[in-house]
Amino acid sequence: MVKHKLKSARASNLNDAKLGFIPIMAFLIIWEIAGRSDFVSRGLLPPFTEILSQFYELVKTGILIENLGKSVIRVLAGFSMGALLGIAVGTVMGWNKYIDKIFSPLISVLYPIPALGWLPILMLYIGIGEALPITIIFICSFFPVCYNTICGIKNVDKNYIFAAKTMGASSMTILKTIVFPLALPTVFTGLRLEAGMAWRVIIAAEMVAIPTGIGALMMKAENLIRMDIIIVCLLVLSVMTFMFERFFMKLEANLTKWK
Amino acid sequence: MEIKTKNLSNFILKNVNLDIKDGEIFALLGPNGAGKTTLLNTISGLSPYYGNIFFNGSSINDLPAEKRGAGYLFQEICLFPHMTVLENTAYPLKTKMDKTIANEKATEILKSMNLLKFANLYPGRLSGGEKQKIAIARALSAKPRILLLDEPFKSIDINTAAHLREELKNLLKKLKVTAIYVTHSFSHAEEMADRSGILIDGKLLHTGAKHEMFFKSHKNEVSNFIGSPNILNIDSLKTLDSGLCEAQCGDIKIVLPPSGGTMGKLAILSKDIGIAPRNESSTKFNQFEGNIIDISEKDFHFKIKIAAGKNILFSEISKPVFDNFKIKTGNKINVTLNLNNIRMN
Numbered sequence: 001m002v003k004h005k006l007k008s009a010r011a012s013n014l015n016d017a018k019l020g021f022i023p024i025m026a027f028l029i030i031w032e033i034a035g036r037s038d039f040v041s042r043g044l045l046p047p048f049t050e051i052l053s054q055f056y057e058l059v060k061t062g063i064l065i066e067n068l069g070k071s072v073i074r075v076l077a078g079f080s081m082g083a084l085l086g087i088a089v090g091t092v093m094g095w096n097k098y099i100d101k102i103f104s105p106l107i108s109v110l111y112p113i114p115a116l117g118w119l120p121i122l123m124l125y126i127g128i129g130e131a132l133p134i135t136i137i138f139i140c141s142f143f144p145v146c147y148n149t150i151c152g153i154k155n156v157d158k159n160y161i162f163a164a165k166t167m168g169a170s171s172m173t174i175l176k177t178i179v180f181p182l183a184l185p186t187v188f189t190g191l192r193l194e195a196g197m198a199w200r201v202i203i204a205a206e207m208v209a210i211p212t213g214i215g216a217l218m219m220k221a222e223n224l225i226r227m228d229i230i231i232v233c234l235l236v237l238s239v240m241t242f243m244f245e246r247f248f249m250k251l252e253a254n255l256t257k258w259k
Numbered sequence: 260m261e262i263k264t265k266n267l268s269n270f271i272l273k274n275v276n277l278d279i280k281d282g283e284i285f286a287l288l289g290p291n292g293a294g295k296t297t298l299l300n301t302i303s304g305l306s307p308y309y310g311n312i313f314f315n316g317s318s319i320n321d322l323p324a325e326k327r328g329a330g331y332l333f334q335e336i337c338l339f340p341h342m343t344v345l346e347n348t349a350y351p352l353k354t355k356m357d358k359t360i361a362n363e364k365a366t367e368i369l370k371s372m373n374l375l376k377f378a379n380l381y382p383g384r385l386s387g388g389e390k391q392k393i394a395i396a397r398a399l400s401a402k403p404r405i406l407l408l409d410e411p412f413k414s415i416d417i418n419t420a421a422h423l424r425e426e427l428k429n430l431l432k433k434l435k436v437t438a439i440y441v442t443h444s445f446s447h448a449e450e451m452a453d454r455s456g457i458l459i460d461g462k463l464l465h466t467g468a469k470h471e472m473f474f475k476s477h478k479n480e481v482s483n484f485i486g487s488p489n490i491l492n493i494d495s496l497k498t499l500d501s502g503l504c505e506a507q508c509g510d511i512k513i514v515l516p517p518s519g520g521t522m523g524k525l526a527i528l529s530k531d532i533g534i535a536p537r538n539e540s541s542t543k544f545n546q547f548e549g550n551i552i553d554i555s556e557k558d559f560h561f562k563i564k565i566a567a568g569k570n571i572l573f574s575e576i577s578k579p580v581f582d583n584f585k586i587k588t589g590n591k592i593n594v595t596l597n598l599n600n601i602r603m604n
Contacts, residue, residue, distance in 0.1 A: 159333050159335055159337045160337055162300075162305050162331070162333070162337075163337040165304075165305065166303050166304075166305070166324055166325070166329055166330065166331040167330075167350055167351035167354060168325045168351060168354035169325060169350075170354075178339060181341045182339075182340070182341060256341070257381075258340055258341040258342070258381040
């Protein structure tokens, strides 16, 4: 009975996946037909098959791998530092009301500034180099993750804390074993959102100020009016954002099995 | 563990002096907002206070909540949702001993309470009754010095709650744990406790044996809370063939559960006296004829004064019931006493 239910659940998931595949296929077919028709110039809308062959070309020559690699390293470095520090600072602020009172106004003032808004200041302070995009991504990740962590820690039901206290747990043990694990779903909401945002920000930063990376490759393609390369870059960006978000979804599912 | 509070006061409590003996289950009754939960929080160290609390004669005023050794069952079932049943049960033990030993002990406790089958499940997969049973196992696992129970079965269905109350009482008596049981229900208090107290507006206005409150004259706020019971003097008592007792109280005969000792008085709350328009003479036991001699209305309830022979009884009925019966002063009615709601002293 249980096996049968599992089988039918799996079959239903497969059917859902197939259903989602249909509009994508339809979109690609329409794209291909439109690209090959005389209604639109090929330079403005190359057919999908040409995009695939350009993708192969860019991979074969190493141009895509080199630029993508740079963007990935920048995102990973900036995001991991920003997220880890955001979680640490958010945990301390959410748990200790005095520290929260001291630093909360500062966070509230800095949090609304868009990450790209820091770009002119950072270009003057640290110049155009590898540190610049990493710092931008750090800023982009730190504030939202910190804010979400503070909310997650503060919103843990006080009764769980009281219950743990009466069971003899110290303040640090309660934070480690009760409060932080229960705040994880909220922390992960911030991480998932910012994982996507980090990619959007790095592309913008590379387009404006950095000569390497996927964003810079798009800018070079724009100068050469190479729509096929721009579309390849956009598709790669879409896949990377999707993979980053899926990674955090999987990680969350593993760490919050109880949900 | 003996518990004693002396002049316990804070933002709600006003000079609460309470003595609870070792191994005793003490029921704390009172209306909403009386300070019952605050008293439990104060004893457990979760709320600040003035005054003194003693465990076995030693002051615990300087001990923080985590060192008082008080187990606590909250109104809401507070099992940690991110931990399995085994991890939940082992949690208080892990604060005192090695993790492996704590898990072994927790497994033993779950086994002894027939809960081992749930060990690897998360609380979200369990029913309310199962969750609260595990919360009891967790609260008792670390052998608390006292157990504070704040209406622990409020969110559970009536039948499961009755079963859990019985199981909890047996466990507490077996393990000789001193406990304070907060409840709104007189019957639950009588079922669970050795003694009870009434807390109103932060003041402890009565303590005594479990039925005692119904036979004592009280200050206005206490009698308002209890509901002014009808007190009947027993003139004579005989045992029936069925094993039940029959008490002669003035002109009425009342059948009672078997009683080992002698009894002098009966108490019946006015809300436990049922009335109905008299159609024919009744042959059921604990049902007799009465005459309505007065009707008064208070807070959407009607207080009916009834003469049954020379006895005067008061019954309390709600407005819809009163409107349905269309009774008036001078009417003859049937009066019914529920066997389970008669308190004996």
